[in-house]
Each structure stands twice: as C-alpha cells, then as structure tokens.
Amino acid sequence: MNFDEFVLCAATASLDDEPAAREHADAVEFRMDLAEDPIEALEAYDGELPILATNRADWEGGEATGHDRLSDLRDAAELDAVEAIDIELDSVRTEEGEQVAAAARDAGAAVVVSVHDFERTPSSADLRNVLSEATAVGDVGKLAVTARTPEDVLALLTATEEFDARGERVATMAMGEAGRHSRAVAPLYGSRIGYAPVDPDDATAPGQYDLATLRDLIDQLQSGE
Numbered sequence: 001m002n003f004d005e006f007v008l009c010a011a012t013a014s015l016d017d018e019p020a021a022r023e024h025a026d027a028v029e030f031r032m033d034l035a036e037d038p039i040e041a042l043e044a045y046d047g048e049l050p051i052l053a054t055n056r057a058d059w060e061g062g063e064a065t066g067h068d069r070l071s072d073l074r075d076a077a078e079l080d081a082v083e084a085i086d087i088e089l090d091s092v093r094t095e096e097g098e099q100v101a102a103a104a105r106d107a108g109a110a111v112v113v114s115v116h117d118f119e120r121t122p123s124s125a126d127l128r129n130v131l132s133e134a135t136a137v138g139d140v141g142k143l144a145v146t147a148r149t150p151e152d153v154l155a156l157l158t159a160t161e162e163f164d165a166r167g168e169r170v171a172t173m174a175m176g177e178a179g180r181h182s183r184a185v186a187p188l189y190g191s192r193i194g195y196a197p198v199d200p201d202d203a204t205a206p207g208q209y210d211l212a213t214l215r216d217l218i219d220q221l222q223s224g225e
C-alpha cells in the first residue's frame with residue numbers, strides 16, 4: 001500500500017468480514033486490539049484485500065494493554081497480507097516503537113503514524129504541529145480529532161489541504177456527529193485513508209458511516225473529476 005491514491009479501509013475486529021468488504025473497500029483495517037486471537041487470524045487469512053494492521057493502545061482509545069502489543073504488531077508486519085501498519089505517534093517516540101516501524105518498513109509494509117483526540121479539535125497551530133510530526137516519521141501522518149462545530153471541521157480540512165499541496169501524505173477525519181461529513185469530504189482535500197465498518201453496529205470510532213454508504217458518498221463526490 002503506497003497511499004498515492006485514497007484507500008478506503010473496512011475497519012474490523014474480524015477478518016471474517018473481508019468477503020463482505022470486498023465490494024466496497026480497498027483494504028481491511030484489522031483492529032488487532034479488538035480481536036480474540038489476532039496473530040492466529042492473520043496467519044489463517046486468505047482474503048483478497050490487503051491489510052492495514054492496527055493494535056491500538058488503551059491510552060489512545062483502543063483496547064490493547066499488554067506489553068506484547070508492539071511485538072504483535074511487528075509480527076503482523078512480517079506477514080505478506082499485511083501491507084501497512086498503524087502505530088501511534090507516542091509509540092513511535094519510544095525506542096521499541098521506532099524499532100517496530102523500522103522492522104515493518106524492512107518487511108515492505110508502509111507505516112501510518114497516528115494521533116487521536118477523543119475530546120476536541122486542537123487549535124490550527126497544534127493541528128499543523130501534530131501532522132508535521134506524524135508525517136516526518138510515517139509514510140502517512142494520520143490525525144483523528146473530535147469536532148464540536150463546523151469551524152473544527154474547516155480547520156482540519158484546511159490543514160489537510162495544506163499538507164497535501166506540499167506533497168505530504170496525510171489522513172484526517174473528524175469524529176463525532178459534527179465531524180461525520182468530514183469522512184466523505186476529507187478525501188477531496190487530500191486525505192489518503194478512510195475508515196468504515198461493514199456493519200454500522202460495529203463502528204470502531206464515533207460518527208463513522210457504514211462502508212457501502214461511505215464508498216458511495218466518496219464516489220459521488222469524486223465523480224466528474
């Protein structure tokens with residue numbers, strides 16, 4: 001996965017979702033932290049879509065707690081089907097996290113470096129700082145914020161467009177009701193990755209559309225380009 005083009009991920013805790021995701025998704029985001037036995041599931045995977053592996057820490061909105069979290073992510077990156085990993089910016093700042101990112105690249109996987117704010121949308125200056133730091137160490141710098149107002153979404157889209165215009169690969173989305181539409185429009189401003197559950201009941205973040213709906217919205221907005 002090189003993220004030259006927008007990649008729509010079916011976000012899921014179960015790789016059994018892959019056949020249903022194929023029609024609409026470009027990849028599967030496998031939330032290892034939400035899965036029962038993630039490495040076993042990855043080893044048994046024989047689907048068609050490439051995998052973006054995420055093992056989200058509990059301190060960043062996920063459910064992974066153990067000290068095997070990063071080594072499991074590293075093991076995942078070694079598998080052929082795993083073409084990218086997602087690692088938190090705060091993890092990459094640790095020695096182990098840096099090594100996992102380097103090992104993933106050696107294994108041919110792209111590295112998405114992510115930051116999440118489940119409370120608010122940071123100031124425009126902070127948005128840019130975070131995206132600068134994430135793009136400096138990742139193949140894609142990803143920022144998910146929580147929008148409370150339309151201005152929050154505008155600030156995120158503005159930063160997205162600026163980075164994209166400079167040739168920096170970013171992925172952005174605003175979580176929550178006020179930010180929902182950002183998931184459909186951010187790709188028009190240069191965001192490289194979108195996330196949606198196959199089944200709306202299995203959302204992995206607030207405000208997600210289901211996969212078929214998001215694909216349709218994005219395709220409609222981009223048709224005619």
Ligand SMILES: O=C1C[C@@](O)(C(=O)O)C[C@@H](O)[C@@H]1O
Pocket residue numbers: 011029031054086114144173175195196204205206208
């Ligand atoms: O980081 C992200 C983005 C996300 O939080 C979203 O808002 O769609 C969904 C997560 O599954 C993914 O790891």
